[in-house]
Amino acid sequence: MALLGLSLIFGAVVLFCMRRPAWLSSLFAGAAPPAIEPPPAKQTKGADDASGHVPLPEIRHTDTGLSPSSPRPSEDGQATPKASATPRDPTPPVPVPAFSLSPADNTPDTTDAKPSPSPSASTLMPPPPRPPTLRPTSTSSSTTTTTTTSATSTLRNRNPLPARGPGCSTLAPPPTATAATTLNTPNNTSKSSSSRTIVLKPGHSPLDWARLTASPTADLRGLPPGTPYLRVTPSMLKRMTGRRGKDAWTVLGGKVYNITPYLPFHPGGEPELLRAAGRDGTRLFGEVHPWVNWEGMLAACLVGIYVPEEEGEGGEMEAMD
Numbered sequence: 445m446a447l448l449g450l451s452l453i454f455g456a457v458v459l460f461c462m463r464r465p466a467w468l469s470s471l472f473a474g475a476a477p478p479a480i481e482p483p484p485a486k487q488t489k490g491a492d493d494a495s496g497h498v499p500l501p502e503i504r505h506t507d508t509g510l511s512p513s514s515p516r517p518s519e520d521g522q523a524t525p526k527a528s529a530t531p532r533d534p535t536p537p538v539p540v541p542a543f544s545l546s547p548a549d550n551t552p553d554t555t556d557a558k559p560s561p562s563p564s565a566s567t568l569m570p571p572p573p574r575p576p577t578l579r580p581t582s583t584s585s586s587t588t589t590t591t592t593t594s595a596t597s598t599l600r601n602r603n604p605l606p607a608r609g610p611g612c613s614t615l616a617p618p619p620t621a622t623a624a625t626t627l628n629t630p631n632n633t634s635k636s637s638s639s640r641t642i643v644l645k646p647g648h649s650p651l652d653w654a655r656l657t658a659s660p661t662a663d664l665r666g667l668p669p670g671t672p673y674l675r676v677t678p679s680m681l682k683r684m685t686g687r688r689g690k691d692a693w694t695v696l697g698g699k700v701y702n703i704t705p706y707l708p709f710h711p712g713g714e715p716e717l718l719r720a721a722g723r724d725g726t727r728l729f730g731e732v733h734p735w736v737n738w739e740g741m742l743a744a745c746l747v748g749i750y751v752p753e754e755e756g757e758g759g760e761m762e763a764m765d
């Protein structure tokens with residue numbers, strides 16, 4: 445029995461070996477090109493049909509080996525089963541990893557896409573430079589020729605070249621803190637002088653005053669023509685306060701000026717200017733606007749010099765400068 449069994453087994457092995465070369469050759473031949481597998485798979489099925497149970501595992505090996513495409517179709521000549529069989533077997537093993545990899549790639553792509561928007565957002569992050577917003581200057585103040593200490597200071601801070609009205613001097617330096625504080629000194633009776641708006645009448649701008657006094661022969665002293673410069677004493681000055689029909693005189697730097705013609709031109713207002721009338725206004729003048737060139741502005745208003753009481757005769761002076 446044992447011998448019989450062995451012989452049967454041997455015979456089976458021999459038969460198997462005799463068949464084997466055929467598919468082994470096909471196997472080796474197909475191992476090289478991984479390209480089109482479906483046809484071989486179909487052939488295996490066709491072989492199955494023919495031989496009953498052609499080893500399915502062998503076919504799987506060929507498929508998994510990604511091998512023979514051409515030889516098998518030529519053997520069976522059955523195109524339809526091949527086409528159907530190949531997609532079944534090969535798809536599970538081969539394409540799955542490939543496709544699995546692709547989705548895997550997709551997922552990382554998505555992950556990458558997530559960071560990508562952030563950099564894109566980062567690229568979009570820098571906002572465009574905003575255009576410098578220039579605040580519109582209050583044209584009304586310039587047209588109305590109003591001058592306020594606070595208003596002028598704000599305008600000067602906003603624009604390097606503020607639109608000044610006729611009541612503003614373009615040559616005047618910017619206001620200083622000392623000037624602003626001096627407005628509220630105890631000497632100033634009207635504490636609201638710094639915030640008060642002064643409206644100059646038309647034709648009474650600093651430029652108009654400059655035109656009026658431009659001529660060297662301009663005489664705004666309020667004295668009879670040809671009157672020489674006077675020696676003005678304190679008693680004389682006291683009477684020239686701008687009241688009771690008399691002109692307003694003041695002393696600036698030892699010189700006596702008739703400030704009456706300048707009253708409607710004064711950017712600080714007539715009341716402020718009249719505070720210096722009938723007295724020495726040098727200190728007041730210096731406290732408010734020491735930068736103002738009073739000598740040049742009031743040259744046509746020069747009356748004389750300020751002298752002590754004993755030196756003054758109320759008479760005329762022959763010449764000054």
Ligand code: HEM
Pocket residue numbers: 591592593596612613616617619637694696703710711712713716717718719720725728729732733736738741742
């Ligand atoms: C007497 C000769 C004076 C002349 C020639 C004169 C001239 C001027 C000028 C040109 C301005 C404009 C300054 C600017 O825009 O920066 C001005 C403003 C002013 N002046 Fe006089 N002034 C005189 C006397 C006085 C006196 C005695 C006072 C007061 C005590 C006074 C009080 C003021 C005030 C409060 C302002 C306004 C300042 C401002 O708006 O910032 N001024 N004056």
